[in-house]
Amino acid sequence: MRFGAATEIVILLIFLAVALVTILVSNPAETDEDARSAEEYIRIGNRFYEMGKPKFNEASIEYWKAIDLNPDMAEAHYKLANIYYERVWDYQALIELDKVERIDPNYPGLSSLLGRIYNRMSEPDKALEAFQRALALQPEDSGVHYYVGTIYQQQGMEKEAIDSYEKAVEAYDGEAAMKAYLQLGRIYKGKDREKAKDQFIKALGIDPESAEILSELRSVYRQEAEDYRYRDEYDKAAEKYEEMIKLNPDDPRNVEAYMELGNIYRSNELYDKAFAMYEAARKLDPFNFDAFGALKELELLKEAGSEE
Secondary structure, eight states, X not given: OHHHHHHHHHHHHHHXXXXXXXXXXXXXXXXXXXXXXXXXXXXXXXXXXXXXGGGHHHHHHHHHHHHHHOTTOHHHHHHHHHHHHHTTOHHHHHHHHHHHHHHOTTOTTHHHHHHHHHHHTTOHHHHHHHHHHHHHHOTTOHHHHHHHHHHHHHTTOHHHHHHHHHHHHHHOOHHHHHHHHHHHHHHHHTTOHHHHHHHHHHHHHHOTTOHHHHHHHHHHHHHHHHHHHHTTXXXXXXXXXXXXXXXXXXXXXXXXXXXXXXXXXXXXXXHHHHHHHHHHHHHHOTTOHHHHHHHHHHHHHHHHHHHO
């Protein structure tokens, strides 16, 4: 812990030096301090802050100027803590949040950010305590409910985790709800496959491009297909392989699904459909000799049929 704190301090000092040089070079006219108030510095800092990470250096300079004029500017300390959190300088963020708490213990977002920092530092008890304080002030905070769910899930408290994730979904904040649906799906996956699938589909509705969600949903369809194959219900298995492919037709992992569909269609004498599946597998994997052999076999069947 001491080593981590010392490392952060060294990085911070370098950051301060670089940020100061950047400001002096890009804004030489402002080296002579004017009569700006602390509030004005915060407003300027906020404009930089809203531009995101590329402007965090400039925002930090303005917040430091505000604090220099008035050390009790909770907003400046809080925004600095957020910047340090984004830079993964957790110890420095905690120092700023300690100052915020001294100035205003109920400052909006204080306990939530504190919880996220402790959670990243693998201190679940402190994180949970902070998140619970945050929920006491803002019971509908979807993001906090999600984080509480992750802590309960890590501690094996599944019922409590499900309850927290469901509250995150009810409160609905896009990203937090998506993550909550994803975790609910993972919890249900080994117990209730239909329920798990429903959660993954809801998560995908929020973020259709999420590789993580697509992978989980694909896994469920694959399990269903294998179960149907085991029971010799090949038509139903084919439906599940088709669902897998629909998620992302060009996914290299679809080779297996295309091959299985080709085999099913060939067994049902649907040779054109079988040929299309084997060809799709061959395109994804040009060295797939099983696909190559199946295509040659189908070509021979077609030739034999035409001769008759």
